[in-house]
Amino acid sequence: MTAPVFSVTNLSVTHGGVSILHDISFDLAAGECLAIVGLSGCGKTTLMRALLGLLPQSMQVSGDLRTAAGTVPLGNTRVLRRRLGREIGFVAQNPFDACAPLRTVRAHIAEAWRAHGLTPDHKRIIALCNRLGLAKHMLERYPHEWSGGMLQRANIAAAIALSPPVLLADEPTSAVDADMAERVMSCLRSGAPGVIVVSHDLPLVARCADRVILIEDGRIAAIAGRAELSSGRAPAPLYDFIRTGQPPCPAPPAPGLNMLDVRDLAIDRGGRRLVSGLNFALQPGKILGVAGPSGVGKTSLLATLAGRLPPAAGVIVRGGQTRAPRQGEVLVLFQDAVSSMNPRWPVSRIVSEPLTSANGRQPRRDRPDAIRQAMGAFGLGHINLNSRPGALSMGQAQRVTLARASLAKPTLILADEPTSALDPRQKSAALAGLARLAKAGAAIILVSHDRAMLRDFCHETLELRADAQGCVNPAARETTPASTGLHILPETPA
Amino acid sequence: MNLRRATLSGPVAPPPRGILAALLHHPSGRWGVVLGAALAAMAVAGPWVVAHPPNVPDYAAALRPPGSGYWLGTDATGRDQLSRLVDGARRSLGGALAVSVAITLIGLIVGTLAALAGRWVDAALMRFVDVIMALPGLIVAFAVIGLLGPGYVNLLIALIAADWAYKARIARACAFDAVRSPAAEVSRQFGVPEWRVVLHHVLPPVFWPLLVLGTLGLGGQIAAISAFSFLGLGVQVPHAEWGAMLADTRFLFTVAPWLLLGPSACILLSVLASNLLGEALRDLATPEGRS
Numbered sequence: 154m155t156a157p158v159f160s161v162t163n164l165s166v167t168h169g170g171v172s173i174l175h176d177i178s179f180d181l182a183a184g185e186c187l188a189i190v191g192l193s194g195c196g197k198t199t200l201m202r203a204l205l206g207l208l209p210q211s212m213q214v215s216g217d218l219r220t221a222a223g224t225v226p227l228g229n230t231r232v233l234r235r236r237l238g239r240e241i242g243f244v245a246q247n248p249f250d251a252c253a254p255l256r257t258v259r260a261h262i263a264e265a266w267r268a269h270g271l272t273p274d275h276k277r278i279i280a281l282c283n284r285l286g287l288a289k290h291m292l293e294r295y296p297h298e299w300s301g302g303m304l305q306r307a308n309i310a311a312a313i314a315l316s317p318p319v320l321l322a323d324e325p326t327s328a329v330d331a332d333m334a335e336r337v338m339s340c341l342r343s344g345a346p347g348v349i350v351v352s353h354d355l356p357l358v359a360r361c362a363d364r365v366i367l368i369e370d371g372r373i374a375a376i377a378g379r380a381e382l383s384s385g386r387a388p389a390p391l392y393d394f395i396r397t398g399q400p401p402c403p404a405p406p407a408p409g410l411n412m413l414d415v416r417d418l419a420i421d422r423g424g425r426r427l428v429s430g431l432n433f434a435l436q437p438g439k440i441l442g443v444a445g446p447s448g449v450g451k452t453s454l455l456a457t458l459a460g461r462l463p464p465a466a467g468v469i470v471r472g473g474q475t476r477a478p479r480q481g482e483v484l485v486l487f488q489d490a491v492s493s494m495n496p497r498w499p500v501s502r503i504v505s506e507p508l509t510s511a512n513g514r515q516p517r518r519d520r521p522d523a524i525r526q527a528m529g530a531f532g533l534g535h536i537n538l539n540s541r542p543g544a545l546s547m548g549q550a551q552r553v554t555l556a557r558a559s560l561a562k563p564t565l566i567l568a569d570e571p572t573s574a575l576d577p578r579q580k581s582a583a584l585a586g587l588a589r590l591a592k593a594g595a596a597i598i599l600v601s602h603d604r605a606m607l608r609d610f611c612h613e614t615l616e617l618r619a620d621a622q623g624c625v626n627p628a629a630r631e632t633t634p635a636s637t638g639l640h641i642l643p644e645t646p647a
Numbered sequence: 648m649n650l651r652r653a654t655l656s657g658p659v660a661p662p663p664r665g666i667l668a669a670l671l672h673h674p675s676g677r678w679g680v681v682l683g684a685a686l687a688a689m690a691v692a693g694p695w696v697v698a699h700p701p702n703v704p705d706y707a708a709a710l711r712p713p714g715s716g717y718w719l720g721t722d723a724t725g726r727d728q729l730s731r732l733v734d735g736a737r738r739s740l741g742g743a744l745a746v747s748v749a750i751t752l753i754g755l756i757v758g759t760l761a762a763l764a765g766r767w768v769d770a771a772l773m774r775f776v777d778v779i780m781a782l783p784g785l786i787v788a789f790a791v792i793g794l795l796g797p798g799y800v801n802l803l804i805a806l807i808a809a810d811w812a813y814k815a816r817i818a819r820a821c822a823f824d825a826v827r828s829p830a831a832e833v834s835r836q837f838g839v840p841e842w843r844v845v846l847h848h849v850l851p852p853v854f855w856p857l858l859v860l861g862t863l864g865l866g867g868q869i870a871a872i873s874a875f876s877f878l879g880l881g882v883q884v885p886h887a888e889w890g891a892m893l894a895d896t897r898f899l900f901t902v903a904p905w906l907l908l909g910p911s912a913c914i915l916l917s918v919l920a921s922n923l924l925g926e927a928l929r930d931l932a933t934p935e936g937r938s
Contacts, residue, residue, distance in 0.1 A: 459836075479838075480835070480836070480837075480838035481836065481837055481838035483836065484833070484836050484837075485832070485833070485836060487829050487833075489829070492828070492829045492830065493829035493830055493832070493833050494830055495830045495847060495848055495851075496830075496933070497851055498847075506833075506834060506837060506839065507837040507838075509839060509843070510837040510838035510839045510840075511838050511839075511840060512838045513837065513838065554833075557833075561836075561837045563836070
């Protein structure tokens, strides 16, 4: 291994007497890609912000950072920040948050020079775009006209504009479509001689990182090289970490009546036919995954099944009748669980709301028991029932909505990317919650970009595909003749 | 996210329960409560405590400087300045409070109704609000006083007429979002009756911003009541009101400057109290702000 270009020694961060990071030391060799992985709240974002000198003043930071330009104490944020851009490039998690919405992307990239009082080198901007596969004419467009994956690559261009020897990236792919994640990672890899990536998606980063550091509770729990990881010789905590992300396998659906039967469904949105010739049936306990690229009509399909968007053609049969859904029959689970709860209510009141509705009404004195039971069933028994949604982690929040759903007893649950913001452990806990709801007799439609998860977790997967006209291709019936416009992949639960 | 949780999980005192406890916990809210309580106590209990009647002239004691017997001196007709200040507090503070409560309620009802009804009700109500907002508030207030004639109650009506439209506009915007929020959406999916969805998920996010604005606006209402009374369009003689007291005594500034001190200090302090309280309520209006 060559001499390190970036080395951190004894980094510790405390806040109000609580230790957040404890004695972190690592080196980055020239040309190396280092991945830092861990669950939410393990301290990986704090680590990244400490290296950038962006932690709030109230946190005490100790330790040193050594680069080619010399050694800096990590507590000295003023000196650290001067080094950003020239010696350390940074790629933020959400590319849309990172760009000013009122300025063109070219202005955003040029800012890399202006921040240091330099004149932007437009030839280099073009060269960077060519290298990262970005179209030149897009530079004059505003961030909202870009796709997440493209914009993240523009952010990488801004980060490497001044050719820093080290590039730091905080969850660079979590806000990007799964199809684009690999491309973003390879751009990162080729962007700078040394790269440090923080992520909770170990399988993704393990494919391009030379070394992986696992952080647990603010400490380094394991370090492994790529060869060790693939040959099975890496420390055990890393394999435990991978296993925590594996979805549970749900029970097979109950044989019997179809509670939902969709025949020749077509959906129009804004005068455009999004979906046509869609056929599928759901039994109680069945979990159907829906995948497809952005804009193909996944959300419109959910809106139609929820009865909020009338179908353009075809019928939806519910329990043997062609009718609109009854109140309390269909339940939508949102990606952002926190916003689907009343922020002013304590958790106990949020969970018990279904018990106040006309069809699920329960006397007030029975509610505390029902709440405790539901919370316990979804692994939330330790949560203070008086806490507000803002105090919950994303994973806890999503499970609170599942506990609430279990009290509502809907027959059909429509889940729109319910796990995309969660770390591996939270994700598998949320999926276990969904499986529990399915076992209780609900049919579930799970929309996600994460094909691997759908394959492992769902009984069946529905692939929505758009042809040139923006319709699901009616000719794509090569796999299952019974379905038109899509193919249903029968899946044996792993 | 990690940072936020880290700052939450430290050995920090748990957030106080209840809005008054939270206000007392808040750095500026504390002083707002103290100041507001002092002014309110003066308005409520003051008239029974002071020694002299506020409206009875005593020409033998005209223009006395502050001293024993008359702590803040007397005005040109020998009325005790302190008694008049305390008596005027009821009109200044009570009037401002009444105006603020009224415009908040009207705004809440009109705005929420517009957002809930939608379609032509929404359009009609909001175009009417647009018309009112197109006119300067001062003109509306003058027009109403011109119609009804000067007087304290008519002044309050005029101030309400001039100000409710802004609150309705804000309430409508908040209600529009709240009606469509995922929390309300989920509640409907459970089969919770619509009136309860409105009560639980629509009204609170509308009420809190209005409460904050209403509190911040209290100072402005006090100043407006004082200003109109100063112009002679509000409280009429012989009744005391802070602005009217300033108007009555401004010609005596060279002879008896102390007469200006009391009313202006009271106006200043009540505007300050309302700003401090409003600022604190703004921080506490969101559940995140309270933790």
